[in-house]
Amino acid sequence: MDERGSPAFDGDSLTEREAVGVAAGARDGAEATDGSVADGAADAAIVDGILTEGPTGDDGPVDRGLAPGDPVVERERVRTFIESSIGAADADGVVVNMSGGLDSTVTAALAVEALGADRVYGLILPCNKVGAHHARDAEALADALGIEHDTVHLHSLFAQFGAVAPDRFDLHDEPILSGNAVARLRMTLAYLAANATNRLVCGTSNRSELLLGYFTKHGDGGADVHPIGHLYKTEVRALASELDVPEFVVEKPPTAGFLPGQRDADDLGAPYDVIDRVLRLGVDRGLDAATIAERLSGEDADTEIDEETVEDLLARHRATDHKRSTPAVPTGRGR
Numbered sequence: 001m002d003e004r005g006s007p008a009f010d011g012d013s014l015t016e017r018e019a020v021g022v023a024a025g026a027r028d029g030a031e032a033t034d035g036s037v038a039d040g041a042a043d044a045a046i047v048d049g050i051l052t053e054g055p056t057g058d059d060g061p062v063d064r065g066l067a068p069g070d071p072v073v074e075r076e077r078v079r080t081f082i083e084s085s086i087g088a089a090d091a092d093g094v095v096v097n098m099s100g101g102l103d104s105t106v107t108a109a110l111a112v113e114a115l116g117a118d119r120v121y122g123l124i125l126p127c128n129k130v131g132a133h134h135a136r137d138a139e140a141l142a143d144a145l146g147i148e149h150d151t152v153h154l155h156s157l158f159a160q161f162g163a164v165a166p167d168r169f170d171l172h173d174e175p176i177l178s179g180n181a182v183a184r185l186r187m188t189l190a191y192l193a194a195n196a197t198n199r200l201v202c203g204t205s206n207r208s209e210l211l212l213g214y215f216t217k218h219g220d221g222g223a224d225v226h227p228i229g230h231l232y233k234t235e236v237r238a239l240a241s242e243l244d245v246p247e248f249v250v251e252k253p254p255t256a257g258f259l260p261g262q263r264d265a266d267d268l269g270a271p272y273d274v275i276d277r278v279l280r281l282g283v284d285r286g287l288d289a290a291t292i293a294e295r296l297s298g299e300d301a302d303t304e305i306d307e308e309t310v311e312d313l314l315a316r317h318r319a320t321d322h323k324r325s326t327p328a329v330p331t332g333r334g335r
Contacts, residue, residue: 008109008117008145009244068235071242075110078227078239082114085225086200093119094202095193097186097220098149100124100137102249104204106236107227109243111202112145121193122149125186127158141249154185161185183219200224208233208272211279212313213320214264221323232279233272269312274305282314289314 086094093115096108111120122142126135135151142149161181162171171178190201203223205215207230215221228236233254240250254264254272265271270278274296281292293307322328 006113007244008112009246010144068238069231071235071239074231074235074239075113075242078110079114082111082202082225082227086115086119089200089224091200092198093121093200094225095121095123095190095197095199096202097190097204098122098124098138098142099131099204100134100141100249101252102240102245102254103206103228103236104138105141105245105249106240106243107202107204108141108145108147109245110227112147117146118148119199120145120147121197121199122147123186123190123193124149124151125154125189126151127154127182127185137248141246144246152189154182157185158182180216180219183216184222187219187222194224202227203229205229206233206236207231208275208279210324211283212268212275212316213323214268215323217323232276234276268316270305270309274309275313278305278310278313279317282310283317 082094086092094111096104096111098104098108108120108122122138122145124135124138124142126132139149139151158178158181162178165171169177171181187201193199194201201223203220203226205220205223205226206228209215210221210226210229228239231239237250255262268275277296278292281287281295282289287295289307289311292310293305296305296310
């Protein structure tokens with residue numbers, strides 16, 4: 001695993017854990033993911049609907065139109081991107097926050113293939129009972145990848161943070177405020193590790209999340225590189241299969257993992273299979289909501305998508321534009 005380009009996962013190394021991981025999630029009513037409560041911003045930028053950070057093709061940012069990327073091609077593209085990014089920064093490796101979910105597992109695996117296990121460090125940062133068994137999954141995945149990793153339980157740190165925050169910003173019974181605060185504590189620890197070891201923080205957000213602003217500003221959205229930021233969630237799933245990511249990870253329903261029973265599909269109003277098709281047509285192709293709904297609900301479509309759902313998704317994309325841009329500054333000053 002220490003050699004660049006070697007497969008990160010070794011066959012059925014976690015086969016026995018597959019049923020355990022899925023069953024644990026079903027009992028607790030929540031699954032692990034790499035998303036956060038939807039509020040915040042990242043270092044990503046969008047130009048003509050294409051992410052300008054993350055892996056690119058020979059002629060700039062990747063634009064595949066409506067066709068999903070070839071997992072074999074994307075595997076090599078991301079590995080090359082990680083290796084070149086580390087080289088350009090003269091860094092010694094990467095730090096990856098691992099949740100036990102699909103996106104962070106795929107990101108960590110690709111980093112291992114690009115750099116070798118000795119240059120990838122995993123942080124596992126549960127904060128409540130919902131995340132406890134997912135942390136155990138993440139530890140097993142980190143062991144399987146052969147990377148150094150540490151688990152830090154954030155409950156006491158978050159409790160102290162809440163205790164010193166002004167009373168007017170009470171975090172009790174405020175899941176969005178609390179979830180975003182925890183995401184920012186996680187990224188604080190990631191950058192502590194990165195600064196201490198001369199590494200880059202490797203973000204785990206995918207293109208679907210970035211385009212919808214479904215990440216926390218300066219939390220999981222804050223990173224030095226987003227290796228899978230050009231891939232829609234459905235493409236990440238396909239890449240996971242190419243990487244031999246254990247089935248118990250792939251089968252977990254995407255969720256922020258902060259509240260029992262919460263699912264990304266409930267927050268966003270549609271599953272990623274639908275979301276990705278809408279974003280490809282609406283963002284990548286610039287079609288309006290009515291045209292998208294008509295096209296996706298045609299006679300040959302396997303799922304009917306109403307225009308209201310399409311408009312809601314496109315509206316979320318427009319409303320979160322600030323989250324994909326660097327902070328605005330006044331313009332027009334003479335030089």
